[in-house]
Amino acid sequence: MNLLTSDTVIKQQIIDQFEKHADELNKGSGSQINRFRKQALNDFNRLGIPTTKNENYRYTPVDRFLHGNYDLELLANPFRINLEDVFKCNIPELDTDVLLILNGFYYGSERQLNLPDGVIICSLNEASQRYPDIFNAHYSKYADTATDGLVAMNTLFARDGIFVYLPEDTELNRPLQIINLTYSFNNLRITRRNLVVAGKNAKAGIVICDHSLCEQSYHINSLSEICLGDHAHIDYARIQNENNLSAQINNVFVNQQANSHFNSHIITLHAGLSRNNFYVKLRDPYCECNLYGLFLCDGNQHVANYTLMNHDSPNCLSNQLFKGILDDEATGTFNGKIFVRQDAQKTRAYQRNNNILLSSSAKMNSKPHLEIYADDVKCSHGATTGQLDNEALFYMRTRGIGVNEARHLLMYAFANEIVSEISVDVLRERIIELIDKRLRGELSRCNNCDIHCIP
Amino acid sequence: MLEIKNLHASIEGKEILKGIDLHVKAGEIHAIMGPNGSGKSTLAAAIAGRDIVEITEGEIIYIGENLKDMNPEERARKGLFLGFQYPVEIPGVSIVNFMKTAINENRKFKGLEPISASEFLKLMNEKQELVGLHSKLTNRSVNEGFSGGEKKRNEIFQMAMLEPLLAILDETDSGLDIDAMKIVANGVNKLKRSDNATILITHYQRLLDFVIPDFVHVLYKGRIVKSSGKELALELEEKGYEWIEEEV
Numbered sequence: 079m080n081l082l083t084s085d086t087v088i089k090q091q092i093i094d095q096f097e098k099h100a101d102e103l104n105k106g107s108g109s110q111i112n113r114f115r116k117q118a119l120n121d122f123n124r125l126g127i128p129t130t131k132n133e134n135y136r137y138t139p140v141d142r143f144l145h146g147n148y149d150l151e152l153l154a155n156p157f158r159i160n161l162e163d164v165f166k167c168n169i170p171e172l173d174t175d176v177l178l179i180l181n182g183f184y185y186g187s188e189r190q191l192n193l194p195d196g197v198i199i200c201s202l203n204e205a206s207q208r209y210p211d212i213f214n215a216h217y218s219k220y221a222d223t224a225t226d227g228l229v230a231m232n233t234l235f236a237r238d239g240i241f242v243y244l245p246e247d248t249e250l251n252r253p254l255q256i257i258n259l260t261y262s263f264n265n266l267r268i269t270r271r272n273l274v275v276a277g278k279n280a281k282a283g284i285v286i287c288d289h290s291l292c293e294q295s296y297h298i299n300s301l302s303e304i305c306l307g308d309h310a311h312i313d314y315a316r317i318q319n320e321n322n323l324s325a326q327i328n329n330v331f332v333n334q335q336a337n338s339h340f341n342s343h344i345i346t347l348h349a350g351l352s353r354n355n356f357y358v359k360l361r362d363p364y365c366e367c368n369l370y371g372l373f374l375c376d377g378n379q380h381v382a383n384y385t386l387m388n389h390d391s392p393n394c395l396s397n398q399l400f401k402g403i404l405d406d407e408a409t410g411t412f413n414g415k416i417f418v419r420q421d422a423q424k425t426r427a428y429q430r431n432n433n434i435l436l437s438s439s440a441k442m443n444s445k446p447h448l449e450i451y452a453d454d455v456k457c458s459h460g461a462t463t464g465q466l467d468n469e470a471l472f473y474m475r476t477r478g479i480g481v482n483e484a485r486h487l488l489m490y491a492f493a494n495e496i497v498s499e500i501s502v503d504v505l506r507e508r509i510i511e512l513i514d515k516r517l518r519g520e521l522s523r524c525n526n527c528d529i530h531c532i533p
Numbered sequence: 534m535l536e537i538k539n540l541h542a543s544i545e546g547k548e549i550l551k552g553i554d555l556h557v558k559a560g561e562i563h564a565i566m567g568p569n570g571s572g573k574s575t576l577a578a579a580i581a582g583r584d585i586v587e588i589t590e591g592e593i594i595y596i597g598e599n600l601k602d603m604n605p606e607e608r609a610r611k612g613l614f615l616g617f618q619y620p621v622e623i624p625g626v627s628i629v630n631f632m633k634t635a636i637n638e639n640r641k642f643k644g645l646e647p648i649s650a651s652e653f654l655k656l657m658n659e660k661q662e663l664v665g666l667h668s669k670l671t672n673r674s675v676n677e678g679f680s681g682g683e684k685k686r687n688e689i690f691q692m693a694m695l696e697p698l699l700a701i702l703d704e705t706d707s708g709l710d711i712d713a714m715k716i717v718a719n720g721v722n723k724l725k726r727s728d729n730a731t732i733l734i735t736h737y738q739r740l741l742d743f744v745i746p747d748f749v750h751v752l753y754k755g756r757i758v759k760s761s762g763k764e765l766a767l768e769l770e771e772k773g774y775e776w777i778e779e780e781v
């Protein structure tokens with residue numbers, strides 16, 4: 079298979095796979111999910127898998143990870159896996175409400191959720207049938223299948239995921255923790271689709287953990303649409319810890335109405351390929367959006383963060399800070415764009431990307447990008463890629479601190495700028511521990527959970 | 534305690550130190566003076582084990598051991614301390630965390646358990662007081678955004694915490710007003726014992742009003758051109774470095 083045609087071959091494989099299983103897909107899910115497949119198929123057929131010829135994917139060889147034979151997961155839990163048997167976690171530390179997702183399907187709750195009146199948290203498929211009004215008002219409204227072949231692909235195969243609805247003036251008592259688990263005996267293609275709708279003045283913390291429970295190669299196409307009503311506030315934190323044969327494409331579409339506030343932390347500890355795309359639309363005035371990202375990669379891993387921050391309205395504030403530490407042959411990209419429309423006056427939009435390369439063969443491509451059509455704005459962007467500070471290392475060593483410990487302190491300090499912004503105390507401490515372990519090389523992904531972040 | 538014999542050292546192929554001999558015994562205070570660029574900091578860096586300083590000839594013996602193949606942390610754990618002329622800023626690493634790590638690394642080397650939280654706190658308070666380092670600073674990142682005086686005080690503070698056998702203070706007095714200098718001098722004097730030694734690198738005589746050295750050496754163009762008692766410092770102050778130039 080030569081390189082020029084491999085992406086068309088992959089595309090055809092995927093279309094064939096869809097056509098072969100279309101009936102099962104449609105039978106398994108609600109009509110409100112099914113009705114988007116036709117358009118998605120057209121768009122996918124036209125767009126295909128993004129290749130490195132696509133400017134936004136120039137340094138992310140998605141196709142390299144997608145070829146080969148992958149089975150589709152069409153049913154919830156076909157092997158009747160009892161998660162309690164394979165997934166044990168015994169340190170009840172995080173005070174959260176836990177939901178499990180297995181291979182893209184809603185598995186249920188670890189314990190009875192105690193939700194405020196009117197709040198709905200359930201399977202996406204279930205929501206499409208039980209709450210069609212809410213569902214139809216938002217599903218596939220923010221994730222445009224015409225933007226990206228991988229978005230089209232998600233909509234094409236969408237079966238299930240999580241649905242969260244917070245009516246006006248509601249607030250979750252404690253953070254919702256969604257644990258995405260992958261467990262398989264064969265190579266899998268997994269699709270996850272989530273929808274979060276926060277009404278006016280609603281407030282929630284959402285923590286997402288991505289785990290592998292197996293050593294199989296798999297490809298996850300995950301997509302979340304998050305809609306914030308006026309004055310709504312969402313804290314979103316995601317910890318990615320997947321096996322190194324995995325590829326994850328994670329698209330997050332955020333739509334913000336007036337005065338809403340969205341914070342996101344995305345921490346990538348392990349993955350074969352991890353690509354996070356954030357599409358944020360600051361639709362109305364006085365919104366605030368903070369996107370933070372931290373990735374630690376080595377071996378042959380590739381981590382890519384892409385952002386598109388659309389300032390559509392005046393008086394909004396956005397911050398983006400992405401940091402990476404790369405070792406061995408690892409590669410990373412940051413591709414961030416701030417787009418300020420002409421009438422989005424008084425916009426404040428900031429973006430920064432800092433990276434540390436620990437080896438001479440690690441590579442980072444950073445492409446900050448501003449497109450500004452308003453004149454009364456404050457915007458800045460900057461990117462640096464360098465090594466650990468030798469002067470600082472020597473200084474520490476003259477105090478008796480060993481070179482490895484000194485390096486660790488520097489890396490840890492570098493990472494901490496991101497982590498210290500996490501507002502949930504227990505989560506922040508947990509992540510600090512994980513990063514500490516990861517930096518010491520003690521955290522390797524395998525098929526048992528040594529993370530203990532789940533009650 | 535320290536014996537430097539015919540030390541030649543270069544940085545990036547350029548010879549900076551051109552045959553230095555220096556003997557420091559326990560209980561002594563030595564002052565090294567000399568004009569800018571004469572190689573004082575390079576000498577300090579060579580003793581501390583900085584990799585850009587390449588020793589081409591001669592040797593440094595510290596408490597009976599040749600330092601040639603010893604890395605900087607091991608030298609430090611054996612009691613060597615360098616107070617930097619330009620202390621390095623380390624964003625994101627608090628003084629507390631930095632010192633705790635340093636203390637524990639030193640203890641580990643001696644086969645001791647990590648210091649307990651309360652013991653550490655006590656030690657911090659005691660030494661902060663000794664050098665007049667504001668407790669506000671210890672939660673901040675090492676040297677980040679510190680004034681010149683705060684950075685120098687922080688060096689003395691670290692010295693007090695680590696209680697070295699041989700401390701080399703590289704222009705710890707420069708950029709300080711008289712009060713701050715008294716505090717630095719006071720720190721040095723209080724930490725002086727019969728079993729430790731100090732090398733003060735300075736280019737003014739001022740500090741030597743407060744710390745009385747046993748020996749004064751003049752380093753000039755990579756060589757020690759004059760060594761004498763404390764009166765040499767006064768003479769230098771009066772006649773300036775041109776006098777040395779003429780003498781040489």
Ligand SMILES: Nc1ncnc2c1ncn2[C@@H]1O[C@H](COP(=O)(O)OP(=O)(O)O)[C@@H](O)[C@H]1O
Binds near residue numbers: 545567569574576585
């Ligand atoms: N990092 C360095 N790279 C190249 N040359 C250096 C470096 N550090 C010092 N030098 C050179 O070494 C010589 C001595 O410098 P230094 O030891 O700092 O003198 P002093 O401390 O006496 O002022 C100077 O000529 C200086 O330019």
Ligand SMILES: [Mg+2]
Binds near residue numbers: 574575618704
């Ligand atoms: Mg100097």
